[in-house]
Amino acid sequence: MAKRIGQYTLELEHNPSLISWAAVGGKIEGEGPLADEFDQLENDTTMGQETWEKAESLLQKDAIHLALHKGKLSTNDLQYIFAGDLLNQCISSTYGLRDLNIPFIGLYGACSTMAESLSVASLFVEGGFAKKTAAVTSSHFCSAERQFRFPLEYGGQRPPTSQWTATASGAVVVGEETTNGPYVRAITIGKIKDMGITDANNMGAAMAPAAADTLKYYFQDTGTTPADYDLIATGDLGAVGSELFIQLLGEIGPQVESRHKDCGLILYDRAKQSQVDAGGSGCGCSAAVLCARILPSIYRGEINHVLFMATGALMSPTSVQQGESIPGIAHLLYISSKKRRK
């Protein structure tokens, strides 16, 4: 049985396997550093649909079907699917997945949703509630811009602290098989942290305190140090939030920094893709980076011990208009090429 260690961390006994995964991206994502690592890239980000919302639903549908296909699985093999996105009432997920006929658990954690859904999907396998589950999240630049900021046609200016919502989706199938990794070995679910940031164009800063909090407790709970991991991947703090995150970690900051990469900075090349400003964001950003780059690297044995910690800014346009500050959250999974020794 999963064991609670320290205050907030679950050490998994069965180490659920990440059996297969897929990443789907849009045009800008296909011009970035992960171009060759995506399973599918769309040149036309409407994907032949009438609306961006429908296109985003299709991103999510394609990601799950590709992940199943790569694992030689069908929808019948999944006992539960965990999904979420940024759109109001999470319609990318519900419309994207409505034809699958799989028991559906919708989650909302803003850009942390991939870590949140993968955590719960893994725990359902760990607890014996399912043999196989899947986690999938998405975001779409155009649907997010018009919902959270301005319609693209308005041509609003973006300050340099802005992040670029990724047009992407990632899907992961989790199972009880023990033949091959990567394996989920520990999970720390984060707490909501609100440090009073009110600038909706600087979400990295709003999420950094939550990321620092979750990571500090993870190290404290497990008695491990940054040196025990090959990669500490946050998503998506961007350039501004990443710097703040390292500062907030205090003493262990420099140790973390040498192993830290932010999914929002992996997905794009800021020097060549200046439109992304401080880096990528969105439920699809960390999901796609996880599925396109991180999991394949673990599978091939290039890296063995990874902390994947997606972060979310839990505000809405309404709460921002009402002068509220922006609460952040960060959930962490320890994903490894090796199972825990019993």
Next chain:
Amino acid sequence: MAKRIGQYTLELEHNPSLISWAAVGGKIEGEGPLADEFDQLENDTTMGQETWEKAESLLQKDAIHLALHKGKLSTNDLQYIFAGDLLNQCISSTYGLRDLNIPFIGLYGACSTMAESLSVASLFVEGGFAKKTAAVTSSHFCSAERQFRFPLEYGGQRPPTSQWTATASGAVVVGEETTNGPYVRAITIGKIKDMGITDANNMGAAMAPAAADTLKYYFQDTGTTPADYDLIATGDLGAVGSELFIQLLGEIGPQVESRHKDCGLILYDRAKQSQVDAGGSGCGCSAAVLCARILPSIYRGEINHVLFMATGALMSPTSVQQGESIPGIAHLLYISSKKRRK
């Protein structure tokens, strides 16, 4: 360990206890049949806040604090909190619970969210991931109207199939204690069902197929019949959806009908409160009815075997404007005054 029975049902071994609960309601709810059963009623539905969104957050905060207080517990006793609501980006939950410092898992299942969050909260206890968890959801008539339909000031007409979003919240603490019930004995997570209903003023009809589907599979999986239960509570199909639900059940329809009550019809007296049209709805409706009426009735032994099945309509104003149909979902918990015999 929880055992999968049939296609979609989990039979719980440890039968997590529902330790304490609380229901908070607004003015209209206080004029209805459950007036004496709420733990707290607000005459002023702004609750002294500047905005309805902030008032809704406070409903949720009050519900969880009351539930903890009634169980002689503090926030430190909870290892996880599962929460959701109807507002864009689920801000009632994130703002309402941000000060609690409890690991937070946000869920979105529209009006099914109480069944969804209570299911996952119970499974976290069943799986040994936590000693105690809590599930809380809310809705607010005024915040929902302006987000989903029209601002109240507009004075829009409502067709008679409309349902009235409850101003209410319910919170339940789940624990591994075995001293007292009610106990969660089985869970069936629903699949998304979309039968092509496009009328956003007739959500009961959109959700009825999902409710019928989940209930049919539950009976098939468990080999039980409606006669094995004292109450089959749906939430929130309202008057129109309830009739359709019974029809869709076919042969077992009449048997279910004699035990069926809809939370949207329990919360209000439609004869006296004609403004509610076809009945109540919203994440807070089934949550409040569960906490004000159903759980106390089980605790006092007045009823012993209850199926609590909350239903959700998974659309958004955007998807409706884009001509999409309305997908529905329904999740079921079997809650009993008795633990399962081993």
